[in-house]
Amino acid sequence: MGRAAFDGAGDNARLLPAESVEPSDIIDARGYIFACPENLATMSGLMKEMFDRCYYPVLGKIEGRAYATLIAAGSDGEGALRQIDRIATGWRLRRVAEPVIVNLAAQTPEVILAPKDVPAADLETCRLLGAALAEGLASGIF
Numbered sequence: 001m002g003r004a005a006f007d008g009a010g011d012n013a014r015l016l017p018a019e020s021v022e023p024s025d026i027i028d029a030r031g032y033i034f035a036c037p038e039n040l041a042t043m044s045g046l047m048k049e050m051f052d053r054c055y056y057p058v059l060g061k062i063e064g065r066a067y068a069t070l071i072a073a074g075s076d077g078e079g080a081l082r083q084i085d086r087i088a089t090g091w092r093l094r095r096v097a098e099p100v101i102v103n104l105a106a107q108t109p110e111v112i113l114a115p116k117d118v119p120a121a122d123l124e125t126c127r128l129l130g131a132a133l134a135e136g137l138a139s140g141i142f
Contacts, residue, residue: 001035001070002015002033004123005127005130007130008126008129009130009131018044018047018050027058030065030142032067035071041080047084051087055090058091059090059091064092066093066096066142067088067093067096068129068133070129071084071102072116074105075105076101077101078101102119102122
């Protein structure tokens with residue numbers, strides 16, 4: 001889902017795994033798409049660790065910037081969404097698109113552990129979100 005948004009955003013975007021994000025990456029960006037899986041009704045541990053590591057060094061330096069979210073959920077994705085939104089509120093970011101939550105309905109150990117295929121229509125939604133954020137930033141809307 002993150003790759004699809006990145007592809008839609010074009011040449012000015014960067015795609016970084018959560019574990020490699022540094023505060024300077026967040027400060028240097030003009031907008032954000034936070035993409036992660038839902039794990040046990042929360043954002044993934046790697047995403048949480050990234051926010052833990054970067055929260056205070058970034059605080060007070062990125063107010064008003066645009067953000068959107070992509071969540072690959074096993075059930076409803078709402079817990080992960082709430083966590084990300086609370087952090088974004090603390091950073092004073094501005095949500096510029098409705099959250100994209102793709103429910104992959106993984107409810108058994110076998111299905112949870114199996115590789116997932118995100119439906120093409122959902123990947124297109126992610127691609128369009130990336131394109132819209134990039135265009136909004138480029139045109140000064142966000």
